[in-house]
Amino acid sequence: MRMNAFSLAVKSLRHRPLSTALNLLLMAVGVAMMTFLLAASEQLKNNAMRDVQGIDLVVGAKGSPLQLILSSVYHVDIPTGNIPLATQAQLASNRMVRKAIPLALGDSYRGFRIVGTTGDYITHYNGVIATGKLFDSPMQAVFGADAAERVGAGLGMQFAGAHGLAQGGEQHADAPFTVVGILKRTGTVLDRLVLTPVESVWRVHEVEHGIDVNDKEEKAAMDEERELTALLVQYASPLAAVSLPRFINSQGELQAAQPAFESARLFRMLGVGVDVLRGVAAFVLLAAALSLFVALYNALEERRTDLAILRTLGAPPARLFMLLLAEGLLLALVGAALGWAIGHIAVEVLGQVLSRDQNLYLSGWIVTPDEIWLLPVAACVGLLASLLPAIRAYRTDIAATLSR
Incomplete structure (x- = not known):
């Protein structure tokens, strides 16, 4: 059943290429911004602390x-x-x-x-x-x-x-x-x-x-x-x-x-700007969740007849519920994976630019521990955005829908 739900979800998303692409892009932008900030700030901090280590x-x-x-x-x-x-x-x-x-x-x-x-x-x-x-x-x-x-x-x-x-x-x-x-x-x-x-x-x-x-x-x-x-x-x-x-x-x-004190003061000053950018990235993720919800809700309204026909062919309500959840989850996870890759590419590009100035070095190949929570967050965003449309699909009234 689960395999069928995901297979149907993939076909449904491919049926709406423009909407799917826009939702993927919005999710990817938010995750890419967060990935870039987490990876770059962590590497800069680690490099800075490594340079001052042992100097009192x-x-x-x-x-x-x-x-x-x-x-x-x-x-x-x-x-x-x-x-x-x-x-x-x-x-x-x-x-x-x-x-x-x-x-x-x-x-x-x-x-x-x-x-x-x-x-x-x-x-x-x-x-x-x-x-x-x-x-x-x-x-x-x-x-x-x-x-x-x-x-x-x-x-x-x-x-x-x-x-x-x-x-x-x-x-x-x-x-x-x-x-x-x-x-x-x-x-x-x-x-x-x-x-x-x-x-x-x-x-x-x-x-x-x-x-x-x-x-x-x-x-x-x-x-x-x-x-x-x-x-x-x-x-x-x-x-x-x-x-x-x-x-x-x-x-x-x-x-x-004192290097430890001055470095901490420097990171506090830089941290204000980083926190602002993280807030912007969180806002983009929220916008992605809302866009995902609207897209799935509208898609549900357009496919109410199709879903009712599936019910008449024997599909239980749980399968329709899983279908909508699978669509939201797929959009969120694929968008997050794309955003994660874009974020690390951006870190690598920035590292190459900074290396030409011989000042700072960043690598897009380093994954920081803080990035681990991005995937679960993206999954939660997708599931929450698709929850209400999934519940409505679960409660589809076959007779009322087909009589319209």
């Missing part, structure tokens, strides 16, 4: 704490300024600090940021060499997997960085880097960076200003003026979370920003 504090120049996090952890904003090199030694000697990883920013290569740092930064993100080796002297560079793939970097290749953190800056042709290693993909911010010793960043700008690094007096003068962009700090004890930020912020030229 970021120390940088005074300014916006969120800007400091975006520039030094996610590498999607300009830095707030520079801090004295002596800050690193000061924090490294503090008993509340387990590790302070230096960052020196300012240049890029074909849109990918050149980050002056130490091997600890690569280790922090579980970076592993795919080919070559890690840098061990100035002007050596190690490429993240995505950066290497996009620019076609190979071992021994020489390149010149450009001033600024975006494409189009003035090139430092007199201070070329040499590629000595390429990292395996980690799924973190490391993949889209070009890494080099901090000394490389200093040397590039010394050459640019015509400073002779072999002159001891000039080098000593430069050493006193050395600066870093930021320090990524790990706490040595829980007590540090209370006292260390306050101690750093009390110093005139430094600020301490």
Whole structure:
């Protein structure tokens, strides 16, 4: 009986191609919007939390704490300024600090940021060499997997960085880097960076200003003026979370920003827009349910004679009830499946667009746990929309209908 109901439902839907297509489209749009929002927001949040994992504090120049996090952890904003090199030694000697990883920013290569740092930064993100080796002297560079793939970097290749953190800056042709290693993909911010010793960043700008690094007096003068962009700090004890930020912020030229707090604040701000879009998607699903109800109800009125004839041929009322429910369920599930596929295609397209900017990465092949409820919701929408027409079909009065 159930098989017959679905077979009849399919034939009935095929008999009304325009109405069927419009209802499928409306259901698909609502589910696609919800799928896109769930998949994209979950991936962005997971990627963001993966990048800040293990970083308790970021120390940088005074300014916006969120800007400091975006520039030094996610590498999607300009830095707030520079801090004295002596800050690193000061924090490294503090008993509340387990590790302070230096960052020196300012240049890029074909849109990918050149980050002056130490091997600890690569280790922090579980970076592993795919080919070559890690840098061990100035002007050596190690490429993240995505950066290497996009620019076609190979071992021994020489390149010149450009001033600024975006494409189009003035090139430092007199201070070329040499590629000595390429990292395996980690799924973190490391993949889209070009890494080099901090000394490389200093040397590039010394050459640019015509400073002779072999002159001891000039080098000593430069050493006193050395600066870093930021320090990524790990706490040595829980007590540090209370006292260390306050101690750093009390110093005139430094600020301490907590990645977990600033990231949560960022997602709260973004969450308002996401919630609005989810509301729009829910409204579209409601509109799809209403459209489905109207379509099935009108179809029932048009087929009352057909249904009465089925009754006279021996079809029990339950079969007519199942027929209408099957139509609503088929429309909802097929529309949901179509919308789910469209939503993931949209995520993949957005991911490809964002990857060209080297900022954010999304994949349409990742299914998030929150998407599981979309199919049951779509099924409920279809069943609820078809329930009243199904009840009316169940109560069809054969004699009254055929006498009209």
